[in-house]
Amino acid sequence: MRIAIVGLGTSGATLACLLADAGIDVTVVEQADDPRPVGAGLWLQELGQQVLDRLDLLTPLRAVSRPVRRVHMTARGRTIVDLGYDALPGSKPALGVRRGDLFALLLSEVRRRGVPLRLGVPVTGVRPTPSGIAVETAHGDLGSFDLVVGADGSRSAVRRSMNVTSRDRPYAYGALWAVVEDPDGSSTDTLFQGLGADTSTYLGVLPTGRSSASLFWSVHTRDLQVRAGDLDAWRAVAAPYAGPHTGLLDRVTELLPASYRDVVVRSPFRVEGRCGAVLVGDSAHAMSPQLGVGTSLALADAWTLGHALAGDADLPRALATYARRRAAHVRWYQWTTRLMMPAFQSDLHPVAWPRDHLARPLTRTPGVAPVLVGVLCGDRTTPFTRWHLPDGA
Template identity: 70%
Template structure:
């Protein structure tokens, strides 16, 4: 098939490689004129690792990443809420602390090595069915048509808007300011393999994620409407506010040179596919299911999407059968993480301060009572507290 993929991010590049390897004619359309590796650290779960392993990319990524095998959550008063290792679930694979830019570089290299066509500086404004395929719309006119058009163009996806499948799309009230600091040199303050979070009420938290071999990503929860005020106040004022929550990572605050804003959206679609005769469109990643990064599932869910879509195309002879099969395959898995994330937001990032007390009282008990369920959820493959979801055609490694 002629496949157009809108977006050169993680899901777009991975899908391009999978479909090219399956013999399809793939073109990737990217709005940036000169795509570069940017972004904070990400938490790559076992599920996402298995997909990259099948492309032969996991070992190169491991070489520039760090195992994250423990989650520690404390309050500003020093109370320990959660302290869980992945060894609580026998056989669980630790997550990887990955710099988003490192992952981009590895995937972008894989696209170039395959000779996949990439057109940059293309701002896609929409898509529509025509007798010859799904047309890609830009401000300068139609770019061309494809048998299958895939929107991998993020939470504000123009492809999704054109498909008219959105049932929920709004910004979360809270976002984060983030930065990456180096943790190397003679005065090294070692960041171990722990995802650390310290909470103050339901509105403030500081997170530290090991990122790459020598770095750490720091995340500061802040209301979207207040980000500008924090940035205008300057780094010294922020350090003073953040210090009580930094715990053992307080020395890293002095290495922060900038804070960058990140906003989150809650996106739900009625269906991630549309079939128009012999042609069709599909959504993957944030374009289909953006959510808060409370569980760090975004990248792994996107990789699960692209593997499932590629598998559906390989096992069904007609697009009209493959796309609905892809949608059915993804439904239960996504539903679990969407609802879990939505339930977590009020107790971690909201103005509902009274929720902090029951959260702090119950969290230690829950962590002791169901550690396997919690670690299983963090591995990224759950469909319920008791069931997991293996990728189709992809055995665990």
């Protein structure tokens, strides 16, 4: 079997390692000439850590990351959520990770395995041919493969050409973000969110790596570029939301825009004869980062697909197994994220009052905190049932 993976992000690089370890002929195609990490820090949940542990990457990643043990949320300076991972016995804290550290580890492993990398090749789509699935580029077909994996993000060209999309909507709100030095560790071990009086404004601070922090400022997408250009004005507006982190605002030298999409597919794969195309990560199920599980879901996709392909030589059956195993898990987080968004990033401002007045008593209700922490761990299919990596270990 010859497999092409389009995209050298987290899911693409992880899957390349898994397939190479299984002795499968795999090539990675990446549009960047010199691929680098893009975006702010990651909130890596327990599920994602399990996958990296199986690649022997968790220990080196922990060495350069910071545990995130609590979520602290305020509204107009008043605490409305103070939730620790220790509320769920046996759960592991998340990790605040620099994207560059995770990317460097995965890229090193891809290269150590000798996986061919085709860099500087923007893929425009895929299509079936008599010899397999062709990878299309602006300069002609790159070649034909038994399987093409779309790991090319929320605006996936592979997904578009597969014609499997049932929902692809941009969220009205995105974020301005920055990664700043935090040598004193003022962000400690806590994800902080300072909310405003409505549902459109908040400031998030995530411990990132050993000595830095990521800042997120919620903003309507129409203002992503406008507000990014005036740092002094932004600091004055953001300061009342920063709580104990006002000092970090002065370290911001640039604000970068991030926009999000809500993507649902009818099926994450298509089969043409004995060949096919399949989607992983944001290509298959992009969503808002509100719950911080996007990276963990992408890693779970990569592990599940790799396990299915290595364990079944019948490609259509292996792809069907992958889709079946991922369906309930992905669906749960898509709906949970979609239901949460109006309370934090929307124009439904009346929702702010019940959010601010009910969150604290709700999280203190017996039995609620463990359920909420379970959702954060990234491995739920319902509030009370868990998803497990497919080999059962």
